[in-house]
Structures are given as C-alpha cells and as structure tokens.
Amino acid sequence: MRSFEKNLNKFNEAGIRVVGISVDTPEETRKYMVQEAGYTFSFLADPKLETIRRYDLVHAEEIASGKDIARPAEFLLDPSGTVRWRMVTENFFVIAQPEQVLEAAKTLPE
C-alpha cells in the first residue's frame, strides 16, 4: 500500500486510478489511512463484505484479526471494466508492487 502511495504520481500520469478496498468503515479509513497514515488515493469501505464476497476474496475468521476480512489481491481493469492484469497472491508476504502494475498498464488500450 505504502509503495503505491509513493508512486501515485506515476499512476496519475499513466491515467490509472488507484482504489483501496477493505472491511474498514468510512470512519476508520478516514482516521487511520487518511489522517494518520496520510494516504491520498481513493478508499472504499466494504464492512459487510458484499463486494469482497462477490470477488471471492473473503478471508473468513482471519487469525490475527479474528474477523472476516479481505485477503490481499489486486486487479487492473481497463475502462470497460475488464480485468487486464491481476495478482491473487498465495503468500501474504508477497503482494503486487507498483512497478509490476505500471508495466502491465502499458498494455492497456489508449
């Protein structure tokens, strides 16, 4: 997440909107991600896991939080909403890097 924030200008230049989605409520996101951590990209709250469930990304009773949360995953969509690149990691410590996504973004239609 932090690495995406640091590279946000590159995503802007490439015309890519970066959106973070989690189970956190709007209030929690505003407090922790925007005010305390200083993130500037878009966040969306899915506390009832409706979208997270539709994307089959529910991590039920995750051990550290004891809650149902989203597992890490990244999807790059073209303007028609079609998935052009994705990373659905099998190891929690390996998540998408901005460079990978920017590279994949080069293949998007102009």
Place this chain on the structure above:
Amino acid sequence: MKKINWQIWAGFVLSLVAAFSYPFVFVRWAITREFPWANLIMFAIAFVFLFLGLRRAFKPDKRIVSKIFSSLAAAFGVLLLAALLFVFFVAGSWLPASAGAPQVGQKAPGFTLTDPNNKPVTLAQLLTEPVNNKPPKGVLLIFYRGYW
C-alpha cells in the same frame, strides 16, 4: 576472573535480532519481505557464533552450568529460526483459494461502496471519472486486509 563466553551471547542476541527484525523492520520493503534472505543471512552468522560458543562451553575444563546454558541458547536460536520459517512459509500461505475471483479477460463485478466521506461510489464512476483531467486508462483495485 572467569572470561564470559561472548560467542554464545553474540549468537543468542544475533538470533533474536535475526527473527524479530523480519516483522518489525524487513517486512517494510518488498525485496526483503518477499523472501526473508536478510534474516536468513543473520541466522547463518548467529549459528556460527552459537557453534563457536558451544564448542568452547564443551571443552573439558568448563563447568556443567556453562554447558547447559550454552545448549539452551543454541536451542533457542534454532527455535527462533523455526518460528521465522513457520511464519513465512506456513502462516504466510494461510489464505483462501479464491478460485472464483475475476480472471484476466473477465468483466469485474460492479459495486457501490462508500468512500471515507460516506459518499456512495460505483465501479462505473471509477471507470469514467477523469484521472489527471483525462478519461481514465484504467482502474487498479487493491483489496487489502484493513486496519481492524
């Protein structure tokens, strides 16, 4: 005046650092997070010291106390390495299979979610509202664990 077995102490402290620097330090950078090689190198050095310390403690003139203590320190180092390997390779892969997640080439399911100002936002909006004063070339959805 007895000289302290500094090798065993160095090995002991270094194995603590080797284990705890992963979650507290090296997890911050992709290059040291995606494989804990920095920590494994530290463990390798720690084990050299532990080995030297053990060898020293098991010389015939040493007391039984130092043999016991150094064995415990070495065992603790091995346990810490096991813990790191467990967290990285075993606990790290405790993730759902997510076989139903949208595949490349498929349409991403639409949604309406709320932004931090409690405003509803749809996927369609994200795909059309300008980025950098131009129609967006794409949208990156990052699903993350959240603060909870």
